[in-house]
Amino acid sequence: MIYLVALLTATSVGLLVLAVTSVPSAQTRTLKRRLEELRAGEASYHELQERRRRQAKRERLETVLEAVGERMGHEGVRREGMRSLLRYAGYRRPNALFVFLAARLILAAGFGAGAFFAAAVFPMTALQRLLLVAFGVLMGWMLPLLYVSRKKKARQRELQKAVPDALDLMVVCVEAGLGLNQALQRVAQEMDRVSPTMGDELMLVTLEIRAGTPRDEALRNLAGRTGLDDIQSLTSMLIQTDRFGTSIAQALRVHAESLRDKRRQLAEEAAAKTSIKMLFPLVFFVFPAIFIVLLGPSVFRFRDLFGGLGH
Numbered sequence: 001m002i003y004l005v006a007l008l009t010a011t012s013v014g015l016l017v018l019a020v021t022s023v024p025s026a027q028t029r030t031l032k033r034r035l036e037e038l039r040a041g042e043a044s045y046h047e048l049q050e051r052r053r054r055q056a057k058r059e060r061l062e063t064v065l066e067a068v069g070e071r072m073g074h075e076g077v078r079r080e081g082m083r084s085l086l087r088y089a090g091y092r093r094p095n096a097l098f099v100f101l102a103a104r105l106i107l108a109a110g111f112g113a114g115a116f117f118a119a120a121v122f123p124m125t126a127l128q129r130l131l132l133v134a135f136g137v138l139m140g141w142m143l144p145l146l147y148v149s150r151k152k153k154a155r156q157r158e159l160q161k162a163v164p165d166a167l168d169l170m171v172v173c174v175e176a177g178l179g180l181n182q183a184l185q186r187v188a189q190e191m192d193r194v195s196p197t198m199g200d201e202l203m204l205v206t207l208e209i210r211a212g213t214p215r216d217e218a219l220r221n222l223a224g225r226t227g228l229d230d231i232q233s234l235t236s237m238l239i240q241t242d243r244f245g246t247s248i249a250q251a252l253r254v255h256a257e258s259l260r261d262k263r264r265q266l267a268e269e270a271a272a273k274t275s276i277k278m279l280f281p282l283v284f285f286v287f288p289a290i291f292i293v294l295l296g297p298s299v300f301r302f303r304d305l306f307g308g309l310g311h
Contacts, residue, residue, distance in 0.1 A: 082097055082101075083096075086100060087224070088225070091148075100144060105141075108141040111136040111137060111139050111140030112133055112136045115133045115136025115137070155197055158195055159226055159228055160228060160230065161195070162194065162195035162198035163228070163231060164260055164263055165195075166202065167256040169187045169191065170183050170187050170252055171252045171253050173186050173187060180248060181206065181209055184206050184209075185203070188205075201225065205218045205219065205221070215242065216242065219235040237251055
């Protein structure tokens, strides 16, 4: 009995000591965790402030570029063509055209000044200096246009590849019982993982519809922002289907099959062009190497043979 009492007493004392020693450690852990949270919050605050400063600098730069671009006299058809080009490339802000024009002007002046200083450093004739400066100005003027055109082609290529997948998802959503607006929203969410550009465009359509824009007008805006014939035909089909009350699921299925056939035909066309495109590398690079490997030893043997006969 005495041993049992002693064992219980020792156990109780040990548990009491363990509890007393664990309380400060738990408080210490809580304090450390709170300090880490405060440090993380301070770091995120500094990051937010830095991002705001960068945003303010960019807005000031855009304001200056917009003021410069507004003074350039691109009116009428050329201005609308540039607006369409920027819209197809993904630049939808109202001041995008003025920033683009100012960037062209500044780059042309900068490249021209660089070419002028390079012509002053290196020995050249007056005509060569003039041509170098003109080339620098032309290069600076054309670089923004080339960049935007390349971005437009890449964006349209991505949208072109994503249209059939988006149509298949839309068919599934409509046949599952969703309305067209809910189907567009769902497809936008799913396509954001595959093609962020297509997801953004479809999400913008849903946001316009939520803001009160009629659905047919929102679909026309989608076709106007992308500039693709496939999306133009898709939006026209959706508008007509909504207007005449026909089955949206059946129309989407037929249109998806036609787009799939078109994609297969484009792939077959690209495969048929491969042989023609491979002709020039073969003629100018592969065949000369083959001729050198095959006929090179024969040339040396004929040279030795006719050289010996001459002696």
